[in-house]
Amino acid sequence: MGGGDTGSKYSSVVAAFSDDSEPHLFFLDELSNYRYVATEIEQDETMTLSNWYDGSKKMSLRWGGNGTFWVDHNSQMKIDASISSGMTLLPARVGPEARTEILREYFQNDRVWFAPWLEILPYEIEMAKYPPKETSTGVWRRIKEKDHTLDPAEHIAAQRGRGHKAKKVVHKTAIEKLLGLGPPKNQNARDPHGL
Numbered sequence: 228m229g230g231g232d233t234g235s236k237y238s239s240v241v242a243a244f245s246d247d248s249e250p251h252l253f254f255l256d257e258l259s260n261y262r263y264v265a266t267e268i269e270q271d272e273t274m275t276l277s278n279w280y281d282g283s284k285k286m287s288l289r290w291g292g293n294g295t296f297w298v299d300h301n302s303q304m305k306i307d308a309s310i311s312s313g314m315t316l317l318p319a320r321v322g323p324e325a326r327t328e329i330l331r332e333y334f335q336n337d338r339v340w341f342a343p344w345l346e347i348l349p350y351e352i353e354m355a356k357y358p359p360k361e362t363s364t365g366v367w368r369r370i371k372e373k374d375h376t377l378d379p380a381e382h383i384a385a386q387r388g389r390g391h392k393a394k395k396v397v398h399k400t401a402i403e404k405l406l407g408l409g410p411p412k413n414q415n416a417r418d419p420h421g422l
Contacts, residue, residue: 228386229287229296230379231316236261236268237276239283240348240379241290244387251338252384255290257348257376258282266354268373280312287314297382319382326381333384351377 231239238259245251260274274282284294293315300318321329333339341349351374 228383230382231296231298232375232378236375237279238376242383252333253340255342256286258286280314284314321385326385330381330384347376
């Protein structure tokens with residue numbers, strides 16, 4: 228499953244849910260047109276929106292997805308433009324406060340895992356800021372800064388149980404890739420221990 232942010236900085240994240248009754252969320256890959264140097268954002272001017280569409284779709288397919296990403300509902304122009312690339316951007320149906328709370332619930336219950344090669348998403352989660360007290364409506368709204376990859380992660384978390392369920396083989400393959408498991412490279416290799 229994918230999530231994207233299509234603002235001035237574009238970023239996408241691919242993740243998978245476990246099949247448990249209390250699902251775990253595995254963040255598998257990320258692609259963005261920026262990086263952090265110290266604590267400041269440095270934009271990659273060589274990555275065009277078209278390059279990002281293509282790269283995001285390839286990233287999704289690599290992990291067993293279908294090139295579909297959830298994005299903010301105000302991304303209509305880019306949603307329309309993505310169609311020609313073969314990538315599908317779907318407008319999010321869950322508001323920012325609810326998305327933040329859903330992802331926080333995964334963290335509070337130790338049900339989030341990160342692939343070791345991720346750089347931007349773990350940094351943005353670590354640097355996310357929350358106000359000291361809730362708003363008048365009773366929500367803890369995250370302060371919106373340096374969150375271009377965190378937003379897609381929240382979009383994914385908000386789809387729990389409602390997204391398209393991947394075939395079990397594809398789903399397990401993505402998790403096996405993350406954990407470094409899977410069948411041995413040579414199935415016919417003889418066991419050196421004679422077992």
